[in-house]
Amino acid sequence: MGAGPSGATAAERRFRFELAAHPASPAQARRLTRARLNGWAVCEDTCDTAALVVSELVTNAIVHTTSRRITCELRSLREGECLRIAVRDEGHACSGPRPAEGRPAEEHGRGLLLVAALSTAWGALEAETGAGLTVWAELPARPSHDLGSGA
Numbered sequence: 001m002g003a004g005p006s007g008a009t010a011a012e013r014r015f016r017f018e019l020a021a022h023p024a025s026p027a028q029a030r031r032l033t034r035a036r037l038n039g040w041a042v043c044e045d046t047c048d049t050a051a052l053v054v055s056e057l058v059t060n061a062i063v064h065t066t067s068r069r070i071t072c073e074l075r076s077l078r079e080g081e082c083l084r085i086a087v088r089d090e091g092h093a094c095s096g097p098r099p100a101e102g103r104p105a106e107e108h109g110r111g112l113l114l115v116a117a118l119s120t121a122w123g124a125l126e127a128e129t130g131a132g133l134t135v136w137a138e139l140p141a142r143p144s145h146d147l148g149s150g151a
Contacts, residue, residue, distance in 0.1 A: 013040055013076035019058065021067045021089075026055040029072055033085075036074055042083065043142045049118050050074070050083055053137050056111040057087035060135065065089040067132075076141065082120075083141040088127070088134040 015036045019025040030051040037047045054072060061070045067090035075084040115122050119137035126133060 013080075014073065015075075016071065016073045019070045019072065021062045021065070021070055023062070025062060025070065026058045029054045029058045032072070033074060037083075040076065040080075046083060046139060046141045049139055050085060053085050053115050053118055053139065054087070056115050057085065057135050057137070060111055061087055061089040065133075066091045077138070080141060083139045084136060085139070086134050086136040089132055091131040 017029075017032050019028055033051050033054045034047050037050055042050075058070055058072065061067055069090060071088040073084075073086045073088075075086070076082070077084050112122075115137050119139055122135070122137040124133055124135045
């Protein structure tokens with residue numbers, strides 16, 4: 001497998017960016033995610049799913065924490081077969097993230113249910129130093145050239 005522009009192979013691809021905890025940041029996170037994954041030649045379905053997951057995790061970090069900055073990271077794992085998305089905030093609610101239960105008619109509160117449904121695995125890790133929580137999700141990823149043209 002060849003090295004990319006940064007000298008990393010597909011198995012080691014990593015992209016990190018920071019955002020202000022601002023209502024416009026989920027849209028910016030979606031744009032940055034799509035641009036990077038398109039550059040990595042990831043299939044459109046994975047790009048769509050990753051953009052949605054990033055948006056949900058960034059929104060949760062903005063709405064449910066006292067963060068001023070949010071850090072997002074995209075990583076290609078297992079020879080490019082898996083995409084790991086991680087969003088770190090600066091401070092969280094004491095109970096940590098949990099999918100909402102029993103509120104199907106409500107407009108809000110289903111973001112983590114969506115993340116859980118779209119990802120092969122997800123979870124949260126407390127910061128080893130300082131305050132903060134990293135919420136992560138893993139998605140299956142296929143290069144765009146792996147998609148067949150048959151129906």
